Amino acid sequence: MIPERALWVRMPRFIGDALMIHQALAPLRAAGRPLVAWGPAPVVDLFEGSGTYAATVADAGRAGTWAMAGLLGRHRAAGVINLPRSTRGLLAGFLARTPLRVGWSEAGGRLLATQALPFKGRGDHQADRYRDLLGRAFPDLPAADSAPFRPREEAFVQAAALQRELGLEGPFVVLGLGSAAGVKRLGTPLWIDLITWLRAQRIAHVLLGGTFFEDLAQAEALRAAFPGIPDLCGKVPLPVSAALVSRAAVVVGNDSALAHLTAACHTPLVAVFGPTRPELTAPRGPQVTLLRNESLACLGCLLLQCPVPGHPCMEALDPALLRRAVAASLSLAGAP
Known part of the structure; x- marks a missing residue:
């Protein structure tokens, strides 16, 4: 009503x-x-x-x-x-x-x-x-911090069923492939390096993204590299994604809706920024880690098409930097 x-x-x-x-x-x-x-x-x-x-x-x-x-x-x-x-x-x-x-x-x-x-x-x-x-x-309102966002209970029930189905019973990492703008996506080799490291550490993980063509194409490439990898790209509604994110140990992604959803849920987040400017729109919170390829002078260009061969801000990030940030966030979340 x-x-x-x-x-x-x-x-x-x-x-x-x-x-x-x-x-x-x-x-x-x-x-x-x-x-x-x-x-x-x-x-x-x-x-x-x-x-x-x-x-x-x-x-x-x-x-x-x-x-x-x-x-x-x-x-x-x-x-x-x-x-x-x-x-x-x-x-x-x-x-x-x-x-x-x-x-x-x-x-x-x-x-x-x-x-x-x-x-x-x-x-x-x-x-x-x-x-x-x-x-x-509303000048008389006292300051107040936002509580962790939690979607409706039905979404948690569906998320729990998916976790059981995909073998995500313990701490798990959400790999957020999606973005409405392709220029903001992490390169597939970076994901391959990170997934290889997660598997060596015996840390469960799942792909999550939208129905954008590039999301689905990247998920397909990662399924080819890692047969049987849990993949929910384009398969779950947003409230269920929110429930999964709120139950995850860490979410890794880029400047995207999923990153903001993670911050709203107070889940540890590692987000890579390149063409967009974190000082204007980045997710906020003490559990948020932002990474950039700081060697580049063109960061924050706000262009929808990268004019630099190889798109280095999102393709040439040091993979060791990403691994270390994820390891630190897992430690923060109390995961092994």
């Missing part, structure tokens, strides 16, 4: 951004404010039943702005928190005469929002921008 007078949180289509927004809302949760997660179906499905939102509302396709406004009006929303860059949520709140509308001032947002700040022109982390905007809208 959707409560009246709740704060409706507009979620973006990017999972990583949605998880950073979820973590930024910790002070509102601590204060007992009822929140409704509202947005694209694959995103809100992750939060459904997690106990962190009073309700979740998935978009019916690409809902029109008037339909969105009608939804807010029918449920007498107390406010719209619109942290994605799109102003559709703000416009819907404006049309519905929602009393509180929080968002960014660009693209007409200053005219639509009751509380706004600029997003552009800042060089700080995206999560800090969320914090500042929410602090402006």
Whole structure:
């Protein structure tokens, strides 16, 4: 049931951004404010039943702005928190005469929002921008750290069944192959080196990724190199991935939704960054280890196609550096 007078949180289509927004809302949760997660179906499905939102509302396709406004009006929303860059949520709140509308001032947002700040022109982390905007809208809220994210119980049941089926009963490492941008993926030789080391240490591991063609192609290459390797790429829904991640000893990956999910679950993470800038969007937390090929001057180029032969930021990382980081994270997690 959707409560009246709740704060409706507009979620973006990017999972990583949605998880950073979820973590930024910790002070509102601590204060007992009822929140409704509202947005694209694959995103809100992750939060459904997690106990962190009073309700979740998935978009019916690409809902029109008037339909969105009608939804807010029918449920007498107390406010719209619109942290994605799109102003559709703000416009819907404006049309519905929602009393509180929080968002960014660009693209007409200053005219639509009751509380706004600029997003552009800042060089700080995206999560800090969320914090500042929410602090402006709710100045009396005390600081609060985000609790570890846990998906709905059904996802844990499915994850436990998969662990038994794949022989992942003890501590295991999740190898996160996926990324929406191919330029952010680790090279297959690096994965082969790491898997060889994990097997020598008798540490269980599983491949995890999405349905992107490059995810599936890399998983196929690793299955050829290691016949019988547990592979869940493209095979489990996001809530089950969250449950697996929360039960893992360590997750290894790149700048991806899975990395942000790992940080939100407070699971030790080793993430390799190359073309993207960790100071702007990296997962945060004391259990997060970020690696980069620091010998390169082109790090953080933000290009979608690498002009350097061999794509060295993601292909030429020292494999020993990756192994050492994973070993340290396993020690942190108490795994052998």
